[in-house]
Amino acid sequence: MANSHEVSGATTVTVQDGNVTSPCGFTAAGVDAGVKKPGVLDMAMIQSDRPATAAGVYTTNKVQAAPLKVTREHIAAGPLRAVVINAGNANACTGEQGERDARRMAEATAGALGLQPQEVAVASTGVIGKPMPMGVIEAGIARLAGALAVDGGTVAAEAIMTTDTEPKTGKVEWRIGDQQVTIGGMAKGSGMIHPNMATMLGFFTTDVQIAPALLQKALQRAAQVSFNMVSVDGDTSTNDMALILANGAAGAPAIETEGPLYDQFVQALTALAIHLAKAIARDGEGATKLIEVCVRGAKTEASAAQAARAVAASTLFKAAVFGNDANWGRILCAVGYSGADFDPAKVDVYLGHVQTAAQGQALDFSEAEALTVLQKREVRVTVDLHDGDATATAWGCDLTVDYVHINADYRT
Amino acid sequence: MANSHEVSGATTVTVQDGNVTSPCGFTAAGVDAGVKKPGVLDMAMIQSDRPATAAGVYTTNKVQAAPLKVTREHIAAGPLRAVVINAGNANACTGEQGERDARRMAEATAGALGLQPQEVAVASTGVIGKPMPMGVIEAGIARLAGALAVDGGTVAAEAIMTTDTEPKTGKVEWRIGDQQVTIGGMAKGSGMIHPNMATMLGFFTTDVQIAPALLQKALQRAAQVSFNMVSVDGDTSTNDMALILANGAAGAPAIETEGPLYDQFVQALTALAIHLAKAIARDGEGATKLIEVCVRGAKTEASAAQAARAVAASTLFKAAVFGNDANWGRILCAVGYSGADFDPAKVDVYLGHVQTAAQGQALDFSEAEALTVLQKREVRVTVDLHDGDATATAWGCDLTVDYVHINADYRT
Numbered sequence: 165m166a167n168s169h170e171v172s173g174a175t176t177v178t179v180q181d182g183n184v185t186s187p188c189g190f191t192a193a194g195v196d197a198g199v200k201k202p203g204v205l206d207m208a209m210i211q212s213d214r215p216a217t218a219a220g221v222y223t224t225n226k227v228q229a230a231p232l233k234v235t236r237e238h239i240a241a242g243p244l245r246a247v248v249i250n251a252g253n254a255n256a257c258t259g260e261q262g263e264r265d266a267r268r269m270a271e272a273t274a275g276a277l278g279l280q281p282q283e284v285a286v287a288s289t290g291v292i293g294k295p296m297p298m299g300v301i302e303a304g305i306a307r308l309a310g311a312l313a314v315d316g317g318t319v320a321a322e323a324i325m326t327t328d329t330e331p332k333t334g335k336v337e338w339r340i341g342d343q344q345v346t347i348g349g350m351a352k353g354s355g356m357i358h359p360n361m362a363t364m365l366g367f368f369t370t371d372v373q374i375a376p377a378l379l380q381k382a383l384q385r386a387a388q389v390s391f392n393m394v395s396v397d398g399d400t401s402t403n404d405m406a407l408i409l410a411n412g413a414a415g416a417p418a419i420e421t422e423g424p425l426y427d428q429f430v431q432a433l434t435a436l437a438i439h440l441a442k443a444i445a446r447d448g449e450g451a452t453k454l455i456e457v458c459v460r461g462a463k464t465e466a467s468a469a470q471a472a473r474a475v476a477a478s479t480l481f482k483a484a485v486f487g488n489d490a491n492w493g494r495i496l497c498a499v500g501y502s503g504a505d506f507d508p509a510k511v512d513v514y515l516g517h518v519q520t521a522a523q524g525q526a527l528d529f530s531e532a533e534a535l536t537v538l539q540k541r542e543v544r545v546t547v548d549l550h551d552g553d554a555t556a557t558a559w560g561c562d563l564t565v566d567y568v569h570i571n572a573d574y575r576t
Numbered sequence: 577m578a579n580s581h582e583v584s585g586a587t588t589v590t591v592q593d594g595n596v597t598s599p600c601g602f603t604a605a606g607v608d609a610g611v612k613k614p615g616v617l618d619m620a621m622i623q624s625d626r627p628a629t630a631a632g633v634y635t636t637n638k639v640q641a642a643p644l645k646v647t648r649e650h651i652a653a654g655p656l657r658a659v660v661i662n663a664g665n666a667n668a669c670t671g672e673q674g675e676r677d678a679r680r681m682a683e684a685t686a687g688a689l690g691l692q693p694q695e696v697a698v699a700s701t702g703v704i705g706k707p708m709p710m711g712v713i714e715a716g717i718a719r720l721a722g723a724l725a726v727d728g729g730t731v732a733a734e735a736i737m738t739t740d741t742e743p744k745t746g747k748v749e750w751r752i753g754d755q756q757v758t759i760g761g762m763a764k765g766s767g768m769i770h771p772n773m774a775t776m777l778g779f780f781t782t783d784v785q786i787a788p789a790l791l792q793k794a795l796q797r798a799a800q801v802s803f804n805m806v807s808v809d810g811d812t813s814t815n816d817m818a819l820i821l822a823n824g825a826a827g828a829p830a831i832e833t834e835g836p837l838y839d840q841f842v843q844a845l846t847a848l849a850i851h852l853a854k855a856i857a858r859d860g861e862g863a864t865k866l867i868e869v870c871v872r873g874a875k876t877e878a879s880a881a882q883a884a885r886a887v888a889a890s891t892l893f894k895a896a897v898f899g900n901d902a903n904w905g906r907i908l909c910a911v912g913y914s915g916a917d918f919d920p921a922k923v924d925v926y927l928g929h930v931q932t933a934a935q936g937q938a939l940d941f942s943e944a945e946a947l948t949v950l951q952k953r954e955v956r957v958t959v960d961l962h963d964g965d966a967t968a969t970a971w972g973c974d975l976t977v978d979y980v981h982i983n984a985d986y987r988t
Contacts, residue, residue, distance in 0.1 A: 292905025493704025
């Protein structure tokens with residue numbers, strides 16, 4: 165799983181096997197509470213053994229699920245000690261009862277762990293508009309509290325999955341002075357995944373000590389170039405949320421100001437977030453391939469990001485990738501409607517290493533070579549706008565017959 | 577096919593069977609020129625027997641095909657006499673050669689009909705980034721000129737189809753004074769169809785006499801509430817274009833100023849454009865159902881339109897409709913990310929006549945009743961924002977397994 169990413173043109177950060185219990189001072193658990201089918205893991209909990217500075221980013225959808233309101237309030241109130249998460253029910257469009265239920269999840273978790281409710285963050289994912297099965301949820305919280313373990317990060321990552329086919333986890337390690345420090349993470353994705361959001365569900369833990377404002381800034385930057393650059397289907401969820409808890413348990417010097425220590429932290433967090441974002445794209449509903457779209461030569465990072473996301477989200481290009489069809493015209497077409505600022509007469513397009521267009525016009529490329537690029541499990545598209553120095557990368561997946569089957573949920 | 581539409585809350589306009597040769601003074605033709613497979617109709621021509629005032633609206637994609645540039649120039653230069661159209665090749669991303677080819681299409685048409693090149697509009701649709709087969713195109717133009725007929729509108733509508741499964745045509749008739757006047761139209765759609773554009777390919781003819789500025793204004797308004805409110809797959813094409821030719825052949829009084837005569841014209845054109853737009857949505861690639869999304873109670877028409885288009889374009893809701901799944905949460909979710917200005921706590925949602933949510937919260941509705949709504953060939957969604965008086969309607973289609981098959985164009 166080791167996976168290296170160039171971040172901000174600086175040193176390469178290596179993402180290793182690991183999860184939210186990799187940093188010091190964190191335990192986690194996952195149980196089959198019964199929100200989903202019997203026997204399927206559907207609730208998870210993360211605990212820090214000491215108060216942890218916390219930061220969050222949330223969906224930009226105007227319709228926001230109840231847990232987002234509660235978690236925002238609790239992070240604003242100060243450090244966190246725990247996060248409780250359920251799959252199977254989003255607790256969205258559930259009104260005042262939904263808000264009471266989200267608060268009750270924090271209270272039950274606090275009760276079981278001897279904390280204050282405002283020290284608990286709450287996250288939910290699943291179907292919209294159904295009441296929360298609170299009996300099942302509260303029993304699950306009691307079991308989670310009893311199951312917390314220093315090696316619980318793996319089962320926790322499995323328990324937050326919905327239509328994901330595999331858990332998404334990782335860790336990064338580096339040194340602050342002589343002290344090794346770690347960030348661990350887990351995420352779920354799969355459907356209702358689209359760029360113009362805050363993020364999908366992602367949870368990070370770290371034993372670094374860092375000032376709250378810097379932690380928030382670092383998380384926003386990392387989410388911007390990772391989760392916010394992923395699209396599975398163009399639908400932005402009501403429940404997206406990424407959280408980070410920083411508990412300082414490693415005992416390394418605190419990061420109190422911007423500077424080299426902060427930059428290292430941002431690089432490490434960004435590398436892990438990109439690792440998880442790519443895992444989400446690769447495991448998009450029904451996907452058989454990861455699509456990576458790199459736009460370079462843009463006037464601004466915003467234009468590069470708009471163009472990259474439009475290509476990664478293009479229904480027609482995604483269907484072409486599924487079919488191994490070198491239909492590069494759909495790439496240039498998507499850049500054209502992306503809103504990016506560019507000159508169509510300057511654009512070069514590459515499928516893998518095969519250049520298909522130069523200065524906005526078709527080249528007579530080898531269809532056979534393009535086919536070998538498209539048959540791979542990872543398809544890389546490069547678009548050079550020749551209009552500046554800014555770059556951005558977005559990730560998506562192919563559009564397959566299975567995506568339709570998964571989301572049609574046939575009734576007759 | 578008779579189809580009535582309430583337009584602007586005013587009198588109901590009835591769209592009847594008819595096409596671009598229904599108005600006086602127009603002939604048309606379609607031939608199998610050989611741009612596509614042998615024996616498949618792939619080129620069309622429309623001619624007016626006298627100079628016709630013309631107006632056009634075009635894609636907002638920054639990448640624009642060569643024919644759009646040529647047609648814009650020719651409309652700016654004055655009245656038109658003819659339109660030449662090919663399917664099978666978009667003449668997009670073809671550079672200077674593409675522009676020369678588009679100009680040559682106008683010249684060849686002008687030569688065959690005894691006109692000036694700037695009296696000819698050119699439109700193309702098909703694959704992006706391939707050189708135009710000009711030998712085949714020029715031979716097709718010669719055949720078209722010889723085949724022009726007063727009953728040629730039907731075959732012309734068939735000849736502009738790409739993955740469309742049926743031609744899309746209609747006409748509206750009304751009186752100006754004692755004189756009957758007519759607008760006829762045809763369109764093609766099917767794939768690469770999405771709201772944030774000028775339009776897809778649509779051609780209107782009318783025997784009304786109307787000032788150029790008013791004709792342009794009327795076409796823009798009609799496109800705004802018809803073609804621009806349709807989505808098949810979220811991809812905005814490089815070749816979208818709608819044109820109207822008004823030749824005055826009916827001999828009715830000219831429409832020279834805004835007022836009742838102009839309003840009647842706008843209503844008639846809008847009704848026909850909506851008829852064609854719905855036909856495009858119904859015949860979207862792989863579609864089995866038409867989805868109509870009505871948003872009411874919005875603060876502004878812009879907000880209503882944003883919300884309606886987001887629901888009609890939501891991949892997840894479209895897949896749910898294919899599966900007869902009453903997943904109304906995906907409707908509210910799409911309104912939430914649409915950018916529309918609204919209060920989530922005020923929103924009511926209906927599937928057909930079945931209310932599924934009130935004030936943003938789930939209702940305990942009958943799944944069986946919702947299923948009967950979803951099993952119909954036309955599924956109507958109503959969203960009431962309870963926030964003002966503005967309304968908008970958008971059209972889309974379900975997302976099916978066949979859409980993926982059509983667009984994957986499998987290579988192995």
